Amino acid sequence: MKLTLRVWRQKNSNTQGQLEDHQLDDVSPDSSFLEMIDDLNEKLTNEGKEPIAFDHDCREGICGMCSLVVNGVAHGQDRELIKAVTICQLHMRNFHGGETIVLEPWRAKGFPILKDLIVDRGAFDRIIQAGGFISVGTGSAPDANASPIPKKNADIAMDAAACIGCGACVAACPNASAMLFTSAKMGNLNHLPQGQTERYQRVVNMVTQMDKEGFGACTNMGECEAVCPKEINLDFIAQMNKDLITAALKGIGPTV
């Protein structure tokens, strides 16, 4: 099929970007979205032009590297057609010939653009570094079955831990809030007995870092949950806020 791609081009973080149109004449409906961009890049290379820079790696929806806003929707998914996928798993049969597809990077203050469609998501790493871990050194662990964990809790922890850190939640949020990402890590650790010791310090530190990175606040729009390729639930944000209040009542301040 024939497609027009309207792509964001930007040389680096210090320059202004603009949208640029490209035509593709022979897109296979069986190719993946990123393979379609590969094709375009092959064409640009052969024409002596510079290919479009975009992040991608595993191409099976788990590494969290790919990050495209397609026609205004993070990961381009249309829930009626297809269930919870990253853009690397979306295939071209979900589009129609003659369509114009607009491709943009994640747009958020916390994610500066590096080039074209690539952004810097270092802020997410720094949020985890602020407290998204359990302080246990290698070698000091008790036997794995020493403390039983109710299956239900383990399952909820896993629901939250499924987050791939792609940042679609931030890209979709009108406030560019990183609350779904941040609360998912807490939802993972706080549902396990191992995570209790640092629970309240963790919430204070991670939220403090999240704010420092320039992400906005949550106003319960739910856009994040709607685009999350791992279907992380908004409930985790509520739980995070509850813990944050408890921490305040306990008088716990940030240490980051």
Next chain:
Amino acid sequence: MKNIIDQIKVVEGSLNSAVPEGRIQDVWDNHRFNMKLVNPANKRKFNVIVVGSGLAGGAAAATMGELGYNVQCFFYQDSARRAHSVAAQGGINAAKNYQNDGDSIFRLFYDTVKGGDYRSREANVYRLAQVSNNIIDQCVAQGVPFAREYGGALDNRSFGGAQVSRTFYARGQTGQQLLLGAYQALSRQAAAGSVKLYPRTEMLDLIVINGQARGIVTRNMVTGEIKSYLADAVVLATGGYGNLYYLSTNAMGCNVTASWRAYKRGAFFANPCYVQIHPTCIPPAGEHQSKLTLMSESLRNDGRIWVPRNPNDTRKANDIPEAERYYYLEEKYPSFGNLVPRDVASRNAKTVVDEGHGVGELKNGVYLDFAESIGRLGAHIIKERYGNLFDMYTSITGEDPYKVPMRIYPAIHYTMGGTWVDYNLQTTIPGLFSIGEANFSDHGANRLGASALMQGLADGYFVIPYTMGNYLAQAKSEKVDTNHPAVREAEAGVNERMKKLLSINGKRSVSSFHRELGRVIWDNVGMARTDAGLRTALKRIPEIRAEFWENVRVPGSADDLNQSLEMAGRVVDFLEFGEVMALDALHRAESCGGHFREESQTEEGEALRDDENFAYTAAWEYAGEGKMPILNKEPLTFEYVKLTQRSYK
């Protein structure tokens, strides 16, 4: 060309595996006692570079940071959490025997050596089985949400045909969860300042000074800056080389560059021909295909594999009557049926497709049919077991496996070969270590399911932190800075290569060469190899390489974010590495594990080992540009495991 094998220079007795004396059960404990320690106050004076942030690299960097070393960790992704360990689905083995079904450290050890078709080093494998239990403890303590039973205890399953249930798992995302555990430990050290992280930074050369590994040359993939980092030791945790095949289940960025650069600096490369092919992947849909997606092996528990008996049958799957279906695995292997090991399932799929029975538009797959299970158990049970896999299959192919059979075909999945290491995981360059999939050590010629995660974490959490101390306590390396001639030479080499790649300005893209190389490797050094095919590969690879250097077009500049240039650098190394791999496969005239030579098979078509002539590890030594590498042999002896021929009839 005819007597290429006779031209190989063979050296015996050159490799010291450094396995301590003693009973295999005691070796690691004794060694831990005998190894030298670094005084706690001195640890921060030692700099250690870790390349790679996956299960092996992330675990190693975090643990050495905890111990007090100054660690720098480099990786090409934008975050340490994205290393390709993240994609492992199935699980991780450990000899916990929580299910009380007769598992033990010795049994896990025995199964792993046997599964590796007797081409691994016994002492390394035993240690792997020993520390497997610590891994599970560690991961649970980190908050890895493993699957649990209703009573709250950890759940286990049997995996890949194992007779015991020793596999721990976190839904179908075990690799992701274990990696996040390591990533969080790493993040904690990054916050503490003991580990410095270098995202989007690629290692492009190794710096060797006075025979010791002392640093790396890197390229900042955002700014293009070439910069050297020096240290007292370097650890490669850079994964496998499956992307040599172009189409594989590896991530797009996986590459052999770090290992290959180390090889050219003197680190021997062992058993490159041992690669694992996974039988259940989605077949390519056309020329545009960029990678292959694995569907968990567990699907074979309930799916029946078949092809039309008549190669010219053009009917849809559901219109082909039962009598005209060829359930080739069930017919050939009545006792194991669809559950034969990975390599057997893969080779048989290749055979039927090569004979023209292939299904799908490109006739490049076989059916994996759930109709019988759905009829017997109900669609809801199948959905419960494989729902997410079925969804993934639908989103990729547009077909509904509840209604029509899946199409599957084998793909490259894991590489058992890698940088040669001794018992301490040190390469043939002092101060250079290699861990995880990057080394060759534990899986022999074939890896068992759920053992890759185990090995990565074993090496990273529980082996390298000890053996590194032993090295540093005795290394006596001189003080060097980045003005050292060896550093200048390595940097100049990197800059020159970059400049050359950008200046060719030919007519073909980098990926077109990668695709062409991959095709040659897949056809000739793939699932079934022949003497003639391997010689073809050895002829074709240098031809492709020569054309590459004359006709490649790499757009953009070196001092910018340039993904074409990154890819070009990796393909350059694949173009050289592929030749050594084909040579290794040619010289090993036996079949073993993932290496199947058609000339060496039993009457039943099984891999036929030749223990008399090939019970050794082949470690290839770089002999200079354009020269044939030297073959160093490490003999393999088996004191604890009895060598047998596999049979799945």
